[in-house]
Amino acid sequence: MEADLNAALQATVQLGSTLPDEPGDRARQHMGFPLSYLTYDLRRLREYLQAAVDATTSERSNAPIPSSSPPRPDRLPTDESAPGATAPAGPARTPVNSTTEPSPGETTDEPPQPATPAAPPSPAAPSEPADPPAATTPDLPMEPEPPVEPSALPHDPSYRLAPAQDPTNGFVIGEVRAGTHLIAEITRTAVGGYKGHLLDVSVPPYSTSPSASPQEAAHKAAILNSAVTGRPYGPEPTAAQDTGTHTRADILRAEMRTLATSHWVTVNRAVQETWPEGCAQPRLLEELNEQLDLVSTAVDRDPTANEMHDQLHDAAWIANDWLDRIENLPDTEWVRQNMGYALAAVVYDVNRLTHRLDLTAAAVTAERAAAEGCRTGGTSATGEGQPHPGKHPVTAHNG
Structure with a gap:
């Protein structure tokens, strides 16, 4: 088992080493936490296994005495010549053992000698195996x-x-x-x-x-x-730009989907860690999951700029509301430590993407105003002919 755990831990660490060094890199942001969490669990499980091995070793170092003592009397003539060791079996085996030591006389003189068999904890030498486990403890951080x-x-x-x-x-x-x-x-x-x-x-x-x-x-x-x-x-977030293969709307919707799916996994994993037997705030979990599911469908549903903005805003609001409600729970500290970051990360990423969406919408409006001014022969774009902000769609079919 230890070999399997070490192999899994090594593979996890190697996979983590392939992530970019930049903490803000999207791949690290999405994969860093799952890999760190797996590393954490593997190390903890390895620690539990080591503790179990230590406990078993300690028990066996004390327990073997009764189990190993029965065969010993038969071998006392050859293996042990100490009178104290023959004492417990002396009365029954005197004829056999009389050639080795005057044990009959010693057995009668030393009735307390039965305590000596308990002394065979002299094989407390087996307790030395307990030292190696102790040597592994400093390896822990x-x-x-x-x-x-x-x-x-x-x-x-x-x-x-x-x-x-x-x-x-x-x-x-x-x-x-x-x-x-x-x-x-x-x-x-x-x-x-x-x-x-x-x-x-x-x-x-x-x-x-x-x-x-x-x-x-x-x-x-x-x-x-x-x-x-x-x-x-x-x-500072920047406006999305068209590429040779994707419009700025395609890019924003893909970013919405990536954000929603990654945070859905992170939040639900945090919930399982916080409440293994079931979420204590199921309504809030259901609301946030539904909103993240909606945001994740942006690529399929082609929402307008205003719809995208509202969906992101609602996701941040639900996550913020949940953070506030944590402070009213009886086990506030435990929930705060386990759920706080997962919810705060939703707020942080959603707010930044909302800002990027707004900057993109403003850039589209400015570009259209400039194009309209050129068509009418004007030399300056005053903004009088701009489309209503609510109607300018940052859609896949509008450059």
Whole structure:
């Protein structure tokens, strides 16, 4: 079993190493969490297996005494000459063992000697096998590790990952700052992953999902902070542009589908982790799932720009509403730690895509106004002939 777990863990790590280094890369954003979560579970399962092996080894080092002692008396003449060892079987075996030692006299003189058989825990040498498992414990990421190197977050250089100011806490290895503002700390988990924890006193103390590296945990912490505080993080969204094979509408709808399907998986996985026996807020889960399903059908249904905007807006609103309602639950802290990041990531990505959609719509309006001005012979586009914003469709058939 251990070999299978190690092989699965190695394959997961190798697959994770193929992801782009850029934390903001779409492939890493969509695959980073599932791979980190699988790594987390495999390491935890391996730890449970090791604990079971240790417990079994410890039990066997104590239990073998009664099971191994019965055959021993038969072999005492050849294997053991110690009088103490022959004592327990002495009365029944005196004729046989009389040639080795004057055990009859010693047995009678030493009735307490029956306690000596219990002493054969001298094969407590078997307890030495218990030492090797102890040697495996330090392999777990429990020992202090060097603080992180100061670096800017690739997704937004105005955010920085720096060593922790308080090195006395062995699990806190770094902190995340937006400019000079401290927004989160990075901790090391008991199974080798990393998590970000918000420190802004103006918001609830949310935590990120487990990550494979401090840099990825810092990226998630910045996303979480941006979602709940509104502080910008990441490059400014830009308008979509037509390509040789796809219109800007095709591109936006494909991005909507990718966003919705990936977050549907992440949210539902977080729900299963938080409530293994069934979601405690089924109505909110159903509403968010239905909205994400609607957003994911953008490619098939060809919605207009206004419809796309409304669908995205509603998805962000439902996720935000769920975040607010978490604070009213009796097990708020547990739910916040497990559901907070999954919901905040929906808000963050949906808001950015909504902004990109609005910029694209504005660009289409400006281009049409300029084209209309050229047709009428005007030298400046005043905007009087622009189509109504609600009617300009960012559709697959409008360039």
